[in-house]
Amino acid sequence: MEARKQISLGCMRLGKLSVDEAEKLIKEAIEEGIILFDHADIYGAGKCEEIFGEVLARNPGMREKIIIQTKCGICKGYYDLSKEHILNQVQKSLEALKTDYLDILLLHRPDALIDYQEVNEAFEELYNSGKVREFGVSNMNSWQLQLFKKYVKQPLKYNQLQFSIIHSSLVSQGMFVNMMADESLDHSNGTLEYCLLNDIRIQTWSSLMASWEEGTYIDNPHYPNLNMKLEELSEKYGVTKNAIGIAWILKHPINMIPIVGTTKIEHLKEIIKARDINLSREEWYKLYLAGGHTLP
Template identity: 50%
Template sequence: MRTIKLGTSTLDVPVVAVGCMRINSLDKPQAERFVRTALDLGANFFEHADIYGTGKCEEIFADAIQMSPSVRDQVILQSKCGIRPDKGMFDFSKEHILTSVDAILKRLRTDYLDVLLLHRPDTLVEPEEVAAAFDQLESSGKVRHFGVSNQNPMQIELLKKSVKQPLVANQLQLSITNATMISQGFNVNMENGAAVNRDGSILDYCRLNDITIQPWSPFQYGFFEGVFLGNNEKFPELNKTIDEIAAKYGVSNTTIAVAWLLRHPANMQPVIGTMNIERLQDCCKAADIRLTREEWYSIFRSAGNILP
């Protein structure tokens, strides 16, 4: 599969990341087959979080891939920490970050993470505590690269006040139908709702600072309200346009939805959450398709986005 550099790091990663949030929906043979298929497709970047299945997803993954030193050399592992559902809060304290990483490593049966992301902003964050945790994790070899999730430019800048490691990735909700970070850029100084800058120009900020955007929920509309593909009741024009372009390339609508994200020059790495092998294969095919400018804009407009 085609690869990109993750942020400013030297780490080459496939342009499609395999999200493992739902791997606990598979039985052991299914999980083993899914992971093996991903590897065969070149999709060896597996994305986790300590809250997925309350940690069980990481254990199931390690079991499915039959984690060993030789297997570990074949994969890139990313996980996230900072959400504490048991306490109803977010927690970027040094103690919690260090404790979380140790638990993640144990569940994944590995000595290190390639990437650790901070999951959701913690308004009580003390940047010096995060810096101390990152320094300890880096010096011990437990984490090689660091990033954030769902953070705006000023939140990242606040962390960078103390954190010395490059923040290589920012995981953000983005899809054809959830594209405010793109649409507001078209409506600068306009008197309409699309002009509202809801995220501090995070798209341009990440491009300026070479931070890889990892779109999550690339097929969802709203906040987990449902998928837009095949939803002709809510998105008839969008599905018509996607289906026409899919037919032109001889691929599925799933492939085109991912290709739309990959066409953006920000060099994004979509996180695919499907546990369906056929859909995974369709997602990976997007790495070989480059939509034309006209096709990209026609999809954008057909989702209801109006160009000024």
């Protein structure tokens, strides 16, 4: 995948749209240059992949233009990265999406009972049968990635992680090395640095969220300082706050891919303007501080 500033459309909330509405959103995304679409077998209990599959069936030629990524491993109340589960879920996703190959398969979350050799067998079978072209993971730390390197032949190309101006431990812990502040607690074991060292591209989820509980930080009364700063920069760059929030992620030289989860064409059109914004270092740090963080 090219290394230029890239934004992906997350399909986790597609289930609340009709096929007609989803089709409009997906077509608009493609029109705007988005090619990567992020799914998971569990989104909308399978409904999101099915709706996307309907849209593909209605639009011959669309499949070849885009990159479809899905994930497996999260079940109701437990995690399962066994060979059998991976193979079964990929088959179900292929059927729901009405396609005969996935461009990218991600393992959704670490499974405490993971057997890396079994994952290797599953990946080999999927790659050799042409069902999956590239592999990656989500929510995994540098130690887990090293275990993949040891036992799994297929290289991991992506790690999808939560990251936003508010949820920023991936960068905070790097600045607080050897400090006694709370921020120095290493929540990710140098995952950002490991991904950079090993050509694993980071994709970010909930890129505009404060947290699951609080929802987006945009216009959220709990984040007045951040919203003031976002407003100021929106005016400067002639865009909306959501574009500034995504530009903050795109500024990082590791070239992360923000997966945006909007279901509104209007929001999508606003967000993609982030690709043309290059925040200064000072602006980047001011947004970080306005998000409630400190510097050592």
